[in-house]
Amino acid sequence: MASMKCNKCTKKATVHLTEIIDGKVMEMHLCEDCAREQSQHMEQQFGLADLLAGLTDFGKHVPDVQQSVSLLKCASCGLTYEDFRKFGRFGCAQCYIAFKAQLKALLKKIHGASVHLGKRPAREVPLAVPVETAVPGALPAPQEETMESLRVKLQEAVGREDFEQAAALRDKIYGMEGRG
Amino acid sequence: MELNDLIHHSGEWLKGTGPFGHIVLSSRIRLARNLTLTPFTNRANKKEMESVLKAVEAAVGKISYFKGAAFFRLNELDNVGRQFLVERHLMSHDHASAPQGKAVIVSHEEALSVMVNEEDHLRIQVMQSGFNLDGTWEIMNAVDNALSEQLPYAFLPEWGFLTACPTNTGTAMRGSVMVHLPALVMTRQINKVLSAIAKLSFASRGFYGEGTQAIGNFYQISNQVSLGHSETDIIQNINGLIRQIIEQEEQARQALLVQNRAALEDKIWRAWGVLNNARIISSQETIELLSTVRLGVDVGVITDLAPTTLNELFIMIQPAHLQKIEGKKLGASDRDVRRAQLIREKFQAV
Numbered sequence: 140m141a142s143m144k145c146n147k148c149t150k151k152a153t154v155h156l157t158e159i160i161d162g163k164v165m166e167m168h169l170c171e172d173c174a175r176e177q178s179q180h181m182e183q184q185f186g187l188a189d190l191l192a193g194l195t196d197f198g199k200h201v202p203d204v205q206q207s208v209s210l211l212k213c214a215s216c217g218l219t220y221e222d223f224r225k226f227g228r229f230g231c232a233q234c235y236i237a238f239k240a241q242l243k244a245l246l247k248k249i250h251g252a253s254v255h256l257g258k259r260p261a262r263e264v265p266l267a268v269p270v271e272t273a274v275p276g277a278l279p280a281p282q283e284e285t286m287e288s289l290r291v292k293l294q295e296a297v298g299r300e301d302f303e304q305a306a307a308l309r310d311k312i313y314g315m316e317g318r319g
Numbered sequence: 320m321e322l323n324d325l326i327h328h329s330g331e332w333l334k335g336t337g338p339f340g341h342i343v344l345s346s347r348i349r350l351a352r353n354l355t356l357t358p359f360t361n362r363a364n365k366k367e368m369e370s371v372l373k374a375v376e377a378a379v380g381k382i383s384y385f386k387g388a389a390f391f392r393l394n395e396l397d398n399v400g401r402q403f404l405v406e407r408h409l410m411s412h413d414h415a416s417a418p419q420g421k422a423v424i425v426s427h428e429e430a431l432s433v434m435v436n437e438e439d440h441l442r443i444q445v446m447q448s449g450f451n452l453d454g455t456w457e458i459m460n461a462v463d464n465a466l467s468e469q470l471p472y473a474f475l476p477e478w479g480f481l482t483a484c485p486t487n488t489g490t491a492m493r494g495s496v497m498v499h500l501p502a503l504v505m506t507r508q509i510n511k512v513l514s515a516i517a518k519l520s521f522a523s524r525g526f527y528g529e530g531t532q533a534i535g536n537f538y539q540i541s542n543q544v545s546l547g548h549s550e551t552d553i554i555q556n557i558n559g560l561i562r563q564i565i566e567q568e569e570q571a572r573q574a575l576l577v578q579n580r581a582a583l584e585d586k587i588w589r590a591w592g593v594l595n596n597a598r599i600i601s602s603q604e605t606i607e608l609l610s611t612v613r614l615g616v617d618v619g620v621i622t623d624l625a626p627t628t629l630n631e632l633f634i635m636i637q638p639a640h641l642q643k644i645e646g647k648k649l650g651a652s653d654r655d656v657r658r659a660q661l662i663r664e665k666f667q668a669v
Contacts, residue, residue: 216358228438230362232355232473232481235488242485246478249486252547255479257490258460260467263474264355 145170213237320389326643330429335626337449341617342565344497347446348459351439351482351491353473359483360436368420375435378469384462387427393418402639410434438483452554489546496561501536501614502571535606587615600659605636
């Protein structure tokens with residue numbers, strides 16, 4: 140093969156890249172310098188999601204816990220913690236409450252701190268917590284375990300690092316979902 | 320105000336009149352804000368996005384800082400129109416790429432703008448000429464206070480302002496300063512400077528925003544961390560870093576003038592020669608040459624060219640601007656011809 144020239148300058152190409160974007164195959168031939176530049180550029184673009192996935196990858200050595208945490212779900216917008224890990228974006232303000240126990244460590248890893256020291260809004264509005272519909276005058280509902288209440292308990296258990304309890308709750312949830 | 324009213328004048332931040340204008344092009348602060356009851360943009364449906372647009376439109380109507388501002392719904396603009404706003408640094412590429420349910424508000428003089436339904440419900444931006452983050456923050460803080468009187472912000476005392484991405488949580492503030500560092504590039508010291516910036520947890524990007532490479536020796540330097548420090552602390556940290564960078568660039572310029580004056584002057588006048596005579600020119604080549612001419616003006620080699628003319632050209636030579644000026648669609652090769660013509664017109668008008 141005749142020696143190829145770099146697509147970006149005129150030096151000899153030593154790095155050959157194949158990119159597939161939307162099913163379209165693109166070939167790129169670069170010299171070492173341009174390739175280095177290109178890879179820095181790509182890191183800037185794609186680094187964040189990988190970085191977040193890495194940061195939230197806590198407790199790899201206790202897979203049970205990781206699975207339990209993945210089951211957490213924001214009651215307000217329906218985002219699961221698993222989805223948050225995948226996309227690195229919250230779905231609504233309530234997600235911060237739903238994933239509170241996990242977020243403290245994550246925020247600390249990102250920012251080196253987990254307490255806000257900046258300004259407050261001129262008018263503070265409390266974060267609305269979704270209220271379950273109550274029927275006036277009805278007797279208190281029996282303490283029946285729902286999927287939602289189990290998820291809350293699971294989150295609390297993970298929060299206080301009670302992994303045995305967390306694993307038990309996870310199995311219960313799996314049971315209700317017809318899994319496991 | 321219509322989009323076309325913006326074509327023939329430039330934003331306040333390009334005037335080149337601010338402090339340290341010979342090295343610092345502009346200072347910018349961005350705040351991210353969300354409304355507490357609506358899902359973030361990535362999970363909001365059409366109706367919810369519309370309710371955010373309506374709420375923000377009503378709020379800015381009551382605030383004096385937005386007097387005379389334009390409210391552009393992105394689905395009502397064509398591709399060139401949206402690209403035009405990106406080129407003016409009034410909104411991001413991401414915002415332009417999915418226009419449904421999105422808007423941008425642009426104040427008179429373009430010092431203040433708000434992207435509505437970008438990654439966060441509001442992305443408020445204030446830009447000022449030169450090295451002036453303190454003044455920029457003063458305006459931003461007042462605007463943000465006024466907006467928070469009208470809109471229910473998503474906020475927790477413990478974690479501050481709640482954003483779609485956890486890297487923005489807290490102050491949700493990004494302060495950035497655009498610096499022009501040709502002498503540090505020419506003397507091959509720039510990588511040392513950039514790696515020091517990264518070590519200190521600051522980010523550096525190119526002139527044309529996130530994900531762009533440095534072009535024309537422009538670097539946009541900003542904070543990465545948004546939680547655990549107050550807004551003014553973050554600004555003081557950026558200020559300290561920028562002061563050092565300015566000093567280094569000044570030293571490098573002096574060194575070039577003392578040790579390599581003839582070579583530097585030759586490079587500057589050649590750049591001037593090409594820009595004044597080319598009949599076909601790409602944007603990449605234009606930006607590199609404008610950078611050299613700008614250095615020539617800043618070190619006093621070229622004396623009768625106003626910094627504003629140069630600053631404006633960096634914006635106007637971009638594709639959507641050329642098409643807006645021409646009033647019709649232009650293919651890439653037509654743009655290269657129109658660009659060369661525009662530069663000659665601007666330089667000869669001096």
